[in-house]
Amino acid sequence: MSTNEQQELYKTQGYFIVDDAVEPEMFDSLLAAARRVKQKVRSGEVDVYTHWTDPGEPWAIRGLFAPEFEEPVFAEYLMSDPVMGYVEPFIGSELQLGSVMIFTNPYHKDSGIGWHRDFGKLPRDASPEVELEILNRPMTRLKWHLPLVDDSCLLLVPGSHCRYRTDEEQAILRGDRESEMPGQKVIELKAGQTCFWHGYTMHRGIYKKDVERLTLAGNWSKYQPDAEPEEVDPRHRWQLAGDVRDALPEDLHVAYDRWRALQVD
């Protein structure tokens, strides 16, 4: 698939899947590190910023760059050549720090996240004019999933990132967010494949307690020197700790400093 084809798929479908966004040796290191991290979090040994389904049952693990985990491979992966080779054609090489986190299956019960767009604080019930303006803003972020074991937990509606929602979709987004969505597609990924996808697509996650999920979710953001500093996202507050910057590879310090300069503590 050429870069042009990837960009076209991303633009029209909201995602594309590739086989070569991680070096095989790096993949092995990431898998081993992710297993250690999950074990440390589940045992209560380390908890930098974890999303729990219930006490002791994590479904998302943040804080991977923190020195407490002693796993520099996650930061090395973020800035690795295969990742950058995909990121730069989309958002350029002037970047501010992105992140890597782990999505994983809790063991005690099936769980999931209902249908949504990754709108953060943006309005979710806006008029067509407002919502289309949001959907058409210039791209400032690229995100992806790298499953370390086979993963079919992500469902999305292809093409939904560039159009207004239908009444039926809105009823699901605002009602039973776990019901079947018209046009939904299960994103089947083999370990080591990478799916780059648009967070404005309508999407959901389904976790099975007996099916191992160990998927890295990564992203990079475009450097926006003119952006107004904002209150730090509570999910990223741990990155303000003085020892996080020191734990990063030196090549990431510029990207870290750009991120830090925009955080109001």
Ligand SMILES: [Fe+2]
């Ligand atoms: Fe999401």
